[in-house]
Amino acid sequence: MIEVAEKRTPYAEDFSRSEKTLQGHSLPWLKDLRRSAINRFMELGLPTDRHEEWRFTNVKPIAQTIFQEPGMRWPNNFNVGSFKDLTFKGLESLSLVFVNGRYAPEFSSIPTTLPDGVRIASLAALITSRPQQIEPHLGHYADFERQAFTALNTAFFSDGAFIYLSQGIVLDTPIHLLFLSGPGTEPIQMHPRILVVAEPGSQASIIEDHAGLGKGIYFSNSVTEVVLGENARIDHYKIERESPEAYHISTLQVHQERASRFTSHAVLLGGALVRNNINVTLDAEGAECSLNGLYVATGHQHLDTHTLIDHAKPHGTSRELYKGVLDEAAKAVFNGQVIVRADAQKTDSVQTNKNLLLSDNARVDTKPELKIFANDVKCKHGATIGQIDPEAIFYLRSRGIDAQKARQLLIHAFASDMINRLEVAPLKEGLSALLSNKLKNGSR
Amino acid sequence: MLEINNLQASAGEKKILKGINLRVNKGEVHAIMGPNGSGKSTLAHVLAGRDGFVATEGRVTLDGKNLLAMTPEQRAGEGVFLAFQYPVEIPGVSNMYFLKTALNSIRKHRGLPELDAVDFLAMMKEKSKLVEMDQALLTRSVNEGFSGGEKKRNEILQMAVLEPKLGILDETDSGLDIDALQVVAKGINALRSPERALIVVTHYQRLLNYITPDFVHVLAGGRIVKSGGKELALELEKKGYGWIEEENLKAVGANAR
Numbered sequence: 001m002i003e004v005a006e007k008r009t010p011y012a013e014d015f016s017r018s019e020k021t022l023q024g025h026s027l028p029w030l031k032d033l034r035r036s037a038i039n040r041f042m043e044l045g046l047p048t049d050r051h052e053e054w055r056f057t058n059v060k061p062i063a064q065t066i067f068q069e070p071g072m073r074w075p076n077n078f079n080v081g082s083f084k085d086l087t088f089k090g091l092e093s094l095s096l097v098f099v100n101g102r103y104a105p106e107f108s109s110i111p112t113t114l115p116d117g118v119r120i121a122s123l124a125a126l127i128t129s130r131p132q133q134i135e136p137h138l139g140h141y142a143d144f145e146r147q148a149f150t151a152l153n154t155a156f157f158s159d160g161a162f163i164y165l166s167q168g169i170v171l172d173t174p175i176h177l178l179f180l181s182g183p184g185t186e187p188i189q190m191h192p193r194i195l196v197v198a199e200p201g202s203q204a205s206i207i208e209d210h211a212g213l214g215k216g217i218y219f220s221n222s223v224t225e226v227v228l229g230e231n232a233r234i235d236h237y238k239i240e241r242e243s244p245e246a247y248h249i250s251t252l253q254v255h256q257e258r259a260s261r262f263t264s265h266a267v268l269l270g271g272a273l274v275r276n277n278i279n280v281t282l283d284a285e286g287a288e289c290s291l292n293g294l295y296v297a298t299g300h301q302h303l304d305t306h307t308l309i310d311h312a313k314p315h316g317t318s319r320e321l322y323k324g325v326l327d328e329a330a331k332a333v334f335n336g337q338v339i340v341r342a343d344a345q346k347t348d349s350v351q352t353n354k355n356l357l358l359s360d361n362a363r364v365d366t367k368p369e370l371k372i373f374a375n376d377v378k379c380k381h382g383a384t385i386g387q388i389d390p391e392a393i394f395y396l397r398s399r400g401i402d403a404q405k406a407r408q409l410l411i412h413a414f415a416s417d418m419i420n421r422l423e424v425a426p427l428k429e430g431l432s433a434l435l436s437n438k439l440k441n442g443s444r
Numbered sequence: 445m446l447e448i449n450n451l452q453a454s455a456g457e458k459k460i461l462k463g464i465n466l467r468v469n470k471g472e473v474h475a476i477m478g479p480n481g482s483g484k485s486t487l488a489h490v491l492a493g494r495d496g497f498v499a500t501e502g503r504v505t506l507d508g509k510n511l512l513a514m515t516p517e518q519r520a521g522e523g524v525f526l527a528f529q530y531p532v533e534i535p536g537v538s539n540m541y542f543l544k545t546a547l548n549s550i551r552k553h554r555g556l557p558e559l560d561a562v563d564f565l566a567m568m569k570e571k572s573k574l575v576e577m578d579q580a581l582l583t584r585s586v587n588e589g590f591s592g593g594e595k596k597r598n599e600i601l602q603m604a605v606l607e608p609k610l611g612i613l614d615e616t617d618s619g620l621d622i623d624a625l626q627v628v629a630k631g632i633n634a635l636r637s638p639e640r641a642l643i644v645v646t647h648y649q650r651l652l653n654y655i656t657p658d659f660v661h662v663l664a665g666g667r668i669v670k671s672g673g674k675e676l677a678l679e680l681e682k683k684g685y686g687w688i689e690e691e692n693l694k695a696v697g698a699n700a701r
Contacts, residue, residue: 390495395532398492399546399602400520400553409545413536413585 008045010066012038015155018069023158024127029135037144037154044148056333056365057275057304062247067189067219070100075182075213080107083180086211086241091426093176093207094120100181101190101220102159117166120175123193124159133164138195141225142253147277149249153223157193160222165202167229174205174237174424183216183243192222200229200257205424206236210250212243212270222250228260230284235263237427241434242271244299251277258284265422266293267431268303269438279308282316282344293322294418296438297330297362304333309351311344311374320351323418325411326362327439337369338379345374351381356414358388358407411439445470445641446511446610451502452666453490460486462666463502470609471638475652475677476645478663479685484645485529487663488614491643492526493519506610520546521553523609527599527616534586539598540568542586543605550606571604575631593624600631611635612643617651629654649681662688 015038024030046063047054075082078099094114097107103122110120119126119133127134144151161177179192196206210220220242228234242248248271254262268274280289295303309318324332334353355364368381388410396406415435422428446468453461460483468474478484489497491504493516504511506522514522534542548558559567568582575597587595596616603611613632617625632655636642644655652660652674660676661668662685670676670688680688 389532391532392534394494394516395528395534396542396546397516398494398520398526398528399542399606400517400550401546402517402549403515405545405549409537409542410534413534416536 008042011152011155012042014069018156021158022156023124024131027127027131030127030131033139034155037139037151040144041148041151041155044146044151046148053306053335057273057302059249059273059275061273062219062249065187065217065219067187070102070188070190071184072102074099074104075184078182082182082213083107083178083211086178086180088426088430091174091176091424091430093174094171095176095178096120096122096161098159098177098179098192100188101179101192115169117169118171119162119164121162122159123157123162123195126162133197134162134195137197137225137227138193141227141255141281142223142251147251149221150223150251153191153193153221153251156191157223158191160193161195163194163196163204163206165198165204165232167199168201169199169204170202171204174207176207176209179208179210179220179222180213181210181218181220181242181246182213183218187217187219189219189221192220194222194224196224196226196234198226198228198232198234201231202229203233204235206234207239207424207427208236209239209241210248211239211241212246215243215245217245217247218243219247220249224250224252226252226254226262228254228256228262230258231260232257233261235423236265237422237424238264238266238276239427239431240266240268240270240274240276242274244270244272246271248274250275251279254278254280254289256280256282256284256287256289259286260284260288262287262289264289264291264293266291266305267418268293268295268305269434271301271303273302275304275306277306277308279310280318281310281312282318283312285313286315287313288317290318291320291322292418292421294324294415295322295332296325296415296435297332298327298438299330300328301330302332303330304335306333306335306337308337308339309349311338311340311347311349313343314345314347316344316347318347318349318351321418322353323415324353324355324364325358325415325439326355326364327358329359329361331362332364334364334366334383335369336367336381337371338381340370340372340374340377340379342373345376347374347377347379349377349379353383354414355383355385356388356411357385358411408436408439412436445507447503447505449503451487451490451499451504453486453497453499455486455497459500460666461490464666464668466661466668468610468641468643470641472659473636473642473644473655473657475657475660476643476663477647477649477660477677477680480647482663483666484647484663485614488526488612488643488645491519491612492516492524517549518553520606520608521550525603525606525608525611527596527603527611527613529615529618531587531595531599533588533590535588537586538583539586540582543568543602546602547605567605572601574604574634575600576627577601592619593621593627596620596624596628597631600628600635604631604635608640610641610643612645614645615647616644617646617648625651626654649677652677664688
């Protein structure tokens with residue numbers, strides 16, 4: 001236990017040092033929130049493999065590294081050309097760009113006049129100018145009482161994005177939140193925070209994109225809270241393409257009101273150690289959520305997906321499909337929990353996880369977990385782990401397609417239905433190319 | 445074109461082909477018949493280069509080139525085509541994309557420029573008529589959810605598109621009703637040409653009612669035990685394989701003495 005306690009201390013020291021520099025530190029409610037979060041973190045400590053939810057993912061590398069706050073200056077010679085390769089060709093979006101966790105207006109493209117009732121801005125700016133829109137939601141959904149990383153984020157966040165859609169607003173152009181992390185001489189940490197409030201009947205697509213600039217160790221610990229009012233619809237795209245040595249922990253916490261529809265697409269490609277938590281609460285009748293995901297790991301990557309769909313009220317629908325491709329000595333975890341509460345009659349839930357292992361050393365731990373307390377529900381789940389079919393390889397080769405290409409074709413075929421589900425065409429093309437590139441570099 | 449000399453081959457631990465000799469000239473159609481387990485399909489797979497089928501002795505050349513030293517894709521490039529008895533389903537890869545990739549790989553091997561999308565589409569339209577293939581099947585995943593007849597038609601369509609020198613049809617007739625069989629046979633006949641040789645591997649004479657072979661060979665116990673013209677197939681249909689096996693046993697017995 002001493003070992004664990006020691007890991008907490010630097011964070012406490014950091015907090016007392018930096019509390020006064022965090023955005024909005026003078027707001028009493030925010031100060032209280034942050035203090036409760038750091039106090040709770042001091043009690044929880046970082047999880048170890050003794051925690052059931054962290055059995056397969058060891059965060060020791062994060063605990064053992066001393067991370068600095070990123071400086072106020074951009075990384076050396078940083079300019080718009082530095083992330084040219086990371087843009088999606090043809091993607092028209094309202095974009096907010098963050099560099100090392102801090103909003104970079106000079107690289108962002110938010111028109112000065114957005115439609116009435118739409119707010120897309122840096123959280124740091126809004127938290128002081130519009131706290132009344134933020135206070136009722138921030139920290140109300142993401143659970144820092146039980147989740148140490150959420151507690152850390154809640155204590156330390158200073159910037160991020162705030163998106164507000166007033167009643168009935170339909171945004172056709174997707175919102176692109178691009179978090180660029182550029183390593184410096186020492187490991188740095190970022191705690192980006194995103195809050196999305198979609199009032200009744202509103203609709204938007206949000207791309208949350210975490211990308212690394214070059215190599216180097218850093219720790220990105222993000223928390224996103226999304227609130228959907230009645231009949232609101234949010235499509236959330238999470239693209240994780242951090243640097244090869246990065247640690248990325250993130251939590252997406254979704255709260256759904258009556259007949260709202262939430263869709264998530266998560267594509268995990270980068271990072272050394274990645275944990276992606278998605279928690280959705282269907283907190284009113286007739287809500288619908290759909291979680292799609294693809295994780296592709298090579299080398300020694302460890303990519304962990306934990307999802308929790310909480311059906312709290314009747315007539316909810318959830319669909320979940322996650323696919324994984326693992327090569328070399330990569331590891332992945334898929335843990336999909338579905339809770340159907342006693343109240344949530346007529347729930348209809350389907351969960352599927354499929355994995356393709358490309359090498360003998362790759363490993364996946366998949367664990368569907370259904371907890372059903374209602375008695376009139378329809379719930380299905382299934383998980384598969386397979387290899388490339390040698391029959392299919394021979395079939396393709398017998399038609400003149402060389403062995404390597406045949407293999408790539410089959411991997412793409414496996415992953416393609418996840419890519420095809422993306423409703424933003426430039427993302428489809430861009431991610432398809434990223435995938436090809438990754439598998440080309442990462443395999444024989 | 446194809447010369448097989450004393451070909452011996454194993455599948456896994458088991459020795460299956462025990463010395464095949466066969467010469468196929470261009471323009472010819474050879475039927476290889478025989479009882480189950482005689483080695484017909486093994487011969488087809490050894491020629492196509494399937495993993496797990498190992499030639500332990502003998503020589504196979506295609507226009508003088510050593511076929512056994514080539515990878516399956518090189519063999520395809522050189523003009524060998526195997527129509528599978530059980531075509532493989534490939535979810536997520538459209539038939540069209542698959543064929544285009546295959547054709548352009550083969551064209552590249554042959555030193556020809558790649559076909560662009562427009563030329564390829566025009567070609568597909570024409571070739572798919574040959575086997576009365578529903579255009580909708582072209583955009584579906586390869587063989588996924590196809591009926592038995594559609595799968596076999598798809599094999600012949602691939603042969604039509606890839607234009608091999610040597611087509612090997614492995615039990616293409618199995619599992620087809622008479623209507624489907626006629627469509628497939630019509631497609632195969634349309635692909636007969638003075639430049640192309642076909643080896644038709646079949647258990648039944650039925651297919652040969654529609655595709656008239658120039659030569660018929662009977663394979664039993666891993667050897668070609670009898671060769672003849674198309675009449676041989678009819679005789680087999682009437683008398684079964686039993687008499688040949690008996691004849692063969694006598695012959696082996698005689699040799700042993």
